[in-house]
Amino acid sequence: MKNKLTNLKTLVNKNVFVPTGTSDLLIEASTKIIRTNKTILDLGCGNGIVGISISKIKNLKRKIYFSDISISACKNAIQNCKKFKVNYEIKNGKIFHPWKNYKFDYIVSDIAAIADQVAKVSPWYQNCVNNAGIDGTKNVIKFLNKAEFYLNKKGVILFPIISLSQENKIISVLKKKFNKVKLIKTKTWPLPKSMYKNINLLNKLKKKKIIYFENKYGILTFKTDIYYAQKKN
Numbered sequence: 001m002k003n004k005l006t007n008l009k010t011l012v013n014k015n016v017f018v019p020t021g022t023s024d025l026l027i028e029a030s031t032k033i034i035r036t037n038k039t040i041l042d043l044g045c046g047n048g049i050v051g052i053s054i055s056k057i058k059n060l061k062r063k064i065y066f067s068d069i070s071i072s073a074c075k076n077a078i079q080n081c082k083k084f085k086v087n088y089e090i091k092n093g094k095i096f097h098p099w100k101n102y103k104f105d106y107i108v109s110d111i112a113a114i115a116d117q118v119a120k121v122s123p124w125y126q127n128c129v130n131n132a133g134i135d136g137t138k139n140v141i142k143f144l145n146k147a148e149f150y151l152n153k154k155g156v157i158l159f160p161i162i163s164l165s166q167e168n169k170i171i172s173v174l175k176k177k178f179n180k181v182k183l184i185k186t187k188t189w190p191l192p193k194s195m196y197k198n199i200n201l202l203n204k205l206k207k208k209k210i211i212y213f214e215n216k217y218g219i220l221t222f223k224t225d226i227y228y229a230q231k232k233n
Contacts, residue, residue, distance in 0.1 A: 008049070008052065008053060008056065008084060010047050010048065010049050010052065010080045010083075010084075011047065011076060011079050011080055011083065012047050012076065013047070013072060013075070013076040013079075014072070014127060015070070015072045015127050015128055016046060016047050016070065016072050016073045016076045016127070016128060017046045017047075017070075017073065017112075017124070017125070017128045018124070018127075019046065019047065019049045019050075020124060021187070021189055021224070022110070022160050022162065022224045023046075023049055023050060023110060025160065025185055025187050025224055025226055026050055026108065026110055026158065026159070026160055026226055027049070027050055027053045027054065027057075028185065029158060029184050029185040029226040029228075030050070030054055030106075030108050030158050031053075031054055031057045031058060032184075033106075033156065033158060033184070033228060034054060034058060034106050034108075034158075036058055036059075036060060037062065038105035038106055039062075039063075039065070039103070039104045039105045039106070039152070040054065040060075040064050040065065040104060040105065040106045040107075040108065041065040041066075041067070041099070041102075041104045041106070041107045041108070041150070042054075042064060042065065042066045042067075042108050042110075043067055043095070043096075043107055043108065043109040043110070043111060043143070044067075044068055044069075044109055044110045044111030044112065044139075045066040045067060045068045045073065045074075045077050045090070045110075046068060046070075046073050046076070046077070046110065047073065047076040047077055047080055048066055048076065048077030048078075048080040048081055048086075048088075048090075049080070050108055050110055051064045051065075051066050051077075051086070051088075051108070052064075052077075052080055052081060052084050052086050054108070055084075055086045055087075056084060056086070060087075061087065062087060063087045063088060063089055064081075064086060064087065064088055064089075065088075065089050065090075065091075065099075065102070065104065066081075066088060066089070066090040066091070067090065067091045067092065067093060067098050067099065068092065069092070069093065069094050069095075070092075070128065070129075071092050073128075074090050074091070074092045077090050078090055095111070095139070095142050095143055095146060096143075096146050096147075096149075096150055099150055102150060103150055103151060103152045103155070104150060104151060104152065104155060105151075105152050105154075105155050105156070106155070106156050106157075106158065107147060107150065107151065107155070107156075107157045107158070108157075108158045108159070109140075109143055109157065109158070109159040110159070110160065111132075111139045111140065111143060111159075112125075112129075112130045112131060112132045112139055113132050113136050113137070113139060113140045113160070113161070113162055113165050113170075114130060114132060114136045114162055114164040114165050114211075115132070115133075115134060115135055115136040115164060115165055115166075115205060115210055115211055116130055116131070116132060116133060116134060116136070117134070117201060117205060118136070118164045118195075118202070118205065118211060119132070121195055121198040121201065122192065122195060123192050123194055123195075132165065134210065135165060135166035135169065135210045136162070136164060136165025136166060136210075136211070137165055137166050137169050137170050140159070140161070140165070140170050141169070141170065141173050143157075143159070144157075144170070144173050144174055144177050145173070145177065147177070147231075148177060148178075148231050148232065151231045152231075153231070153233060154230060154231060154233065155230070155231045156228060156229065156230050156231070157178070157227075157228075157229050158184075158226065158227070158228055159226070159227060160224050160225065160226050160227075161224070161225045161227060162222065162223070162224050162225075163211060163212040163213060163222045163223045163224075163225075164211045164212075164213070164222050165210075165211065166209065166210055166211070167212065167225075168209075174227065174229055177229075177232075178229035178230060178231065178232060179230070179232045180228075180229065180230040181227065181228070181229045182227065182228040182229075183225055183226070183227055183228075184226050184227065184228045185225070185226035186223060186224065186225045186226070187223065187224055188221050188222070188223045189221060189222055189223065189224065190219055190220070190221055191213060191219075191220035191221060191222055195220075196220065199220075202220075
């Protein structure tokens with residue numbers, strides 16, 4: 001899988017999430033924020049593309065930390081870290097379970113975060129599991145509720161909110177947990193044409209305000225917002 005920003009051609013193994021445009025957007029936003037000589041965790045790392053890209057773009061020498069709930073993803077991330085000579089530590093486990101007694105300056109999270117019914121009819125989760133709940137918020141809210149305990153003073157989280165989840169619910173929790181919150185990047189995408197045959201389902205979820213998408217001149221579109229939030233002191 002070739003990343004558009006870095007031209008890095010990472011390996012994506014079977015049963016591992018294939019990076020999308022959201023991954024690119026997160027990399028682009030993160031590399032503008034992250035400073036060198038800081039500790040970085042790539043949470044929900046998949047094949048490692050986000051952390052590896054940050055390391056290469058910023059020319060980082062110190063260790064990057066990675067974790068994922070999928071053993072296959074962790075093995076794949078190790079392959080890619082070795083391929084691109086990135087200094088790494090990779091752990092397998094749910095959200096912050098692998099990181100007891102660790103603290104980070106930056107946590108860049110790309111954990112699964114779209115409504116389960118949408119994931120099932122999408123091309124993105126054909127070979128891996130979404131398991132983000134009926135409204136797509138389950139994993140993100142768990143992340144937000146625990147993140148402050150794994151951040152150093154003035155630590156920062158960077159993560160996407162996708163409109164194929166209940167955005168307002170996530171933003172409400174985010175603003176309760178962090179006092180400095182910024183929307184730093186946004187992009188609109190065309191919904192894959194293969195999902196049009198499920199328009200009745202999508203409209204039903206939209207009507208219930210579980211997801212949001214638009215119909216622009218016959219093209220269905222959704223969006224990704226990248227958020228920055230700093231730990232309360």
